[in-house]
Amino acid sequence: MADPTTTPSRPDAEAPAYEPATVERKWQARWAANRTNSPDLARGEKPFYQLMMFPYPSAEGLHIGNLYAFTGNDIHGRFQRLQGHTVFEPIGYDAFGIHSENYALKVGVPPSELIPRNIENFRRQLHRAGLMVDWSHELSTTDRSYYKWTQWIFLQLYHRGLAYKKRAAVNWCPSCKTVLSNEQVEGGFCERCGSKVEQRQLEQWFFRITDYAPRLLKNLETIDWSETTRTAQRNWIGASQGARVSFRVTDDGDRTDDITVFTTRPDTIFGATYLVLAPEHPLVDVITRPEQRAAVQQYRERTARQDIISRKTNREKTGAFTGATAINPATGQAIPVWVADYVLMEYGTGAIMAVPGHDERDYEFATAFALPIVRVVAGEGVEPDAPLHEADVEVANARVVNSGEFSGLDVEQAKTRIVTWLAGSGAAEPVTTYRLHDWCISRQRYWGPPIPIIYCESCGTVPVPEKDLPVELPYVEDVRPDDSGVSPLARHEEWYHVPCPQCGKRARRETDVSDTFLDSAWYFLRYPSSDRDDVAFDPALTRKWLPVSSYIGGNEHAVLHLLYSRFVTMVLHDAGLVSFEEPFTKFRAHGLIIREGAKMSKSRGNVVNPDQYMDDWGADTVRTYLMFLGPFEEGGDFRDRSISGVRRFLDRVWASVHDARGDGAPDADVMRKLHQTIAKVGDDIAKLSYNTAIAAMMEYVNVLRAHERVPHRAEVEPLVQLLSPFAPHVAEELWETLGHTASIFESRWPRFDAALAAENRVKIAVQVNGKLRGTVEAAKDADQAAVLALAIADAGVAKFATGTPKKVIFVPGRLLNLVV
RNA sequence: GCCCGGGUGGCGAAAUGGUAGACGCGGGGGACUUAAAAUCCCCUUCCCGCAAGGGAGUGCCGGUUCGAGUCCGGCCCCGGGCACCA
Structure with missing residues (x-):
């Protein structure tokens, strides 16, 4: 690679050459000295909160993808500032979590030493990138001044009955020696380390996010978010309209038990030829007949041994007959009750009515165990008694058949009519079921905020009083987790034993720490108040700055982080602590950066190191180039060869300003192009169409310098302002060259004159x-x-x-x- | 299987239903230079043609329209997410 930083951009010896390193160092120092990017949060007018997703400070340093996202945010923020807003653009570090901890274990350095080092490196890189960050509000989730309030958030949920403990089958990673959420399991393997995930039964803390499912779903209609992100959340919450239907178990004694199933197809109830309970269903023990007990017991044990994932991925149908039967409330017939692992306890009621004629899974099961298959739905031109060779799941233009008085109705009509009919005898009720599960926040690990709970022999579960927060994470020499499934914190005797806050007797602390997603579910509330010791977030500042005006981040957080943040905000709203339900008024997902047509990865060895490119080309060129790659919301292909074009563009702008003459009048044709460019760049930045904004400026520069013409000062001055969000350092330098003494970011976006542009x-x-x-x-x-x-x-x-x-x-x- | 994106020159990409390929990379030619670099100018979708010019062209097949990369229907391929969710 040539050395573009030292090559003079033009032969004219009088004009200084553009040396990015010098310019960038100068302006970064000046911004810091003048507090240019630290707005007066209490008094600033027209507040605009430009939030970027805080990074996990990995040992490898800033990823080019982080830089891409931050630059896109920064351009938007700087543009808003030039529009007259007071812009708050904070940054922080999401530094707790298994990822950090595993890496620390690998290199044999305690996380409490390693993480600050990583943060320092990140901070250096972020400074280099020239972001308009207000460094006086920097935060890290690992600081006690931060996690004190993360624990406080936990207590808010606890006091509202939204945090509870239960024993649950969990995903256990034998290598990380920790519980994983379903989200952290990819195809049966640990997302972090790739080990095969196993099943374990552990006591875990959960948040009742499912209580909020309807609101989380409904509000999606009102927020200005990327459609892709909203769709992802909608699918994740996964609302299914259907009905709960009760089946009376037949018995020769005086017991009468009801099995309640959830179905989205009540129209097919006449075809329900058997019932299936999940192996964990509590009624299994109750209804199983003595002669079947051994077989059922054996089947249940077999299921329990299996890990959660292969249970879900293995589609081969297995099961056991309970010996019991139940009455189909539609037909009045007694149908057999089975146990099978294809029915999951955590969804719906943990029991189903099986309609093998019209459900693929039920069809497979019925075929395997020779259960009756009946047609109760027929498509257009299909005879009511046409034989079934597979499950017929077609509903479009289909009508219900062999269903008594309902025969002939179309599927949708039949659904409501049948539920209404069954509801008359109390056998059914319409319900909506959600796919979303409660949020398991327990982690049996060291590197996280301890969950602020104390267990006392006499008082039971006692929350740590607010005045005692934070429950500090003690220094532990050996943070390795072990097979016990208990956090290493349990081995710290002094910390573990604590007097009960209520009765003062010797009690013990909860040893689990909380999920990193809890740290990041409220950080945007903390930023404006990060210097406050007495509150998590100041009410006046929060009212002024939140909800967040613009949030731009990766769609990899489309569900978890963004959903949890919405949930926590909603809870705080209900607690009267914030005035809004939705934390992010506007969210846009940016695209992904690939390199030379291929995904970037360590194993491919094609990861872009931002430092190297900033050394070679300057931060302004790297920023502008990243934005020039393609549409910001779609991503781009980072090609080493093309970066020179952007640098040449900045060289040309530099030369234009230094060459500009102040005498005479500007050229009318050039001014027309200028005003067209002012309009286009402004419109494009507002809609994150950065690549076309840059192209428009390049076009303008081509006009400006066509045939080596000497530009007029009035032709270049506004250009420097248009460029400033993209290349802030060189824009500041050129603004100063043009005779301005204040920062270019104290100026206002050039005025567009439609008459001049026509x-x-x-x-x-x-x-x-x-x-x-x-x-x-x-x-x-x-x-x-x-x-x-x-x-x-x-x-x-x-x-x-x-x-x-x-x-x-x-x-x-x-x-x-x-x-x- | 289901739900999102996306298929346009040699490459990254532009195009409110109205001149497809702006801008940039790469390539070719030229100016400047003793020379090179840098800079500047011109050309660069494909095919036929010396040229003038003509024809074709936005994954494939059809449709709507005076006019379709753009709208509609049906496919194919690539990327991402979800998936025994009843």
């Missing part, structure tokens, strides 16, 4: 039968007759347009189409 003569396309046959030049507002006259006079057009046209289509200022 074109008076335009080229009009002339088509014959829709095919382009020539162009004519005319006044912008020339009427059809005038343009038609010009068109017919054109030899190329005349050749094709013979005789009188049958029809003429005229789009003023654009096109004339002659239909002959």
Whole structure:
């Protein structure tokens, strides 16, 4: 690679060469000294909160993907500032969690030493990138001044009955020696380390996010978010409209038990030929007949041994008959009750009515165990008794058959009519079921905020009083987790034993720490108040700055982080602690950066190191290049070769400013292009179309310098402002060169003058039968007759347009189409 | 299987239903230079043609329209997410 930083951009010895390193160092120092990027949060006018997703400070340093996201945020924030807003652009570090801890274990350095080192490196890199960050509000989730309030958030949920403990089958990673959420399991393997995940039964703390499912779903309609992100959340919450239906178990004694199932297809109830309970279902023990007990018991044990994931991925149907039967409330028939692992306890009621005729899974099961299969739905032109060779799941234009008085109804009608009918006898009720599970926040690990709970022999579970927060994470020499499934914190005797806050007797602490997603579920509330010791977030500042005006981040957090943040905010709203339900008014997901057409990864060895590129080209060039790669919301392909074009562009802007003359008048044609550019760049930045904004500026510079013309000062000054969100350092330097003493970011976006931008003569396309046959030049507002006259006079057009046209289509200022 | 994105020159990419390929990279030619670099200018979708010019063209097949990369229907391929969720 040539050394572009030291190569003079032009031969003229009088003008200084553009040396990014010098310029960038100078302005970063000046911004810090003048507190340019630290707004007065209490008094600033027109507050605009530009939030970027805080990074996990890995040992490898800032990823180019982080830089891409931050630059996109920064441009938006700087633009808003030039529009007259007081912009708050904070940064922090999401530094707790298994990822950090595992890495610390691997290199044999305690996380409490390693993480600050990583943060220091990140901070250096973020400074280099020239972000408009208010460093006086920097935070790290690992600081006691932060996690004190993370624990406080836990207590808010606890006091509202939204935090509870239960024994649950969990995913256990034998290598990380910790519990994983379902989200952290990918196809049966640990997302972090790739080990095969196992099942374990452990006591865990959960948040009742499912209570909020309907609101989390409903509010999606009102927030201005990327459609992809909203869709992802909708699918994740996974609402299913259906009904709960009760089946009375037949018995020769006096016991009568009901099995309640959830179904989305109540219209098929006449075809329900058996019931299935999840192996963990509490009624299994109750209803199983003595002669089947051994078989059922054996089957349940077998299921319990299996890990959660392979249970879900293995589609082979297995099960056991309980010996019991239940009455189908629609047909009055007694149908057998089975146990099978294809029914999951955690979804719906943990029991289903099986309709093998119209459900693929039930069909497979019925086939395997020779259970009856009945057709109760028939598509268009299908006979009611047409034999079934597979489950018929078609519902479009299908009607219900073999279903008594309901036969003949279409599927949708039958659903409501049948539920209403069964509801009459109390056998059914319409319900909506959600796929979303409660949020398991327990981690049997060291590197996280201890969950602020104390267990006392006499008082039971006691929350740590607020005045005793934070429950400090003690220094532990050996933080390795072990097979016990208990956090290493349990081995710290002094910390573990604590007097009960209620009775003072010897009690013990909860040893689990909380999920990292809890740390990041409220950090945006902390930023404005990060210097406050007495509150998690100051009410006045929060009212002024939140909800977040603009949040831009990766769609990998489309569900977890963004959903948890919404949930926590909603809870705080209900507790009267914040005035809004939704934390992020506007969210946009940015795209992913690939490199030379391939995904970036350590194993491929094609990861872009931002430091190297900033060394070689300067931060301004790297920033602008990243934004030039492609549409910001779609991502881009980082190609080493193309970066030179962006650097050449900045060189040309630099030279233009240094060459500019102040005498005489600017050129009208150039000024027209300038005003068109002002309008385009402003519009494009607002909609994150950064690549086209840059292209527009390049076009303008090409006009400005065409045929080595010397630009006028009035032609370049606004250009520097347009460029400033993208390349802030060089823009500041050029602004100073132009004689300004204050920061360019204290200035206002150049005023767009529509009169100056207007074109008076335009080229009009002339088509014959829709095919382009020539162009004519005319006044912008020339009427059809005038343009038609010009068109017919054109030899190329005349050749094709013979005789009188049958029809003429005229789009003023654009096109004339002659239909002959 | 289901739900999102996306398929346009040699490459990254632009295009309110109205001149497809702006801008940039790469390539070719030229100016400046003793020379090179840098800079500046011109050309660069494909095919036929010396040229003038003509024809084709936005994953594939059809449709709507004076006119379709853009709208509609049906496919194919690539990327991402979800998936025994009843």
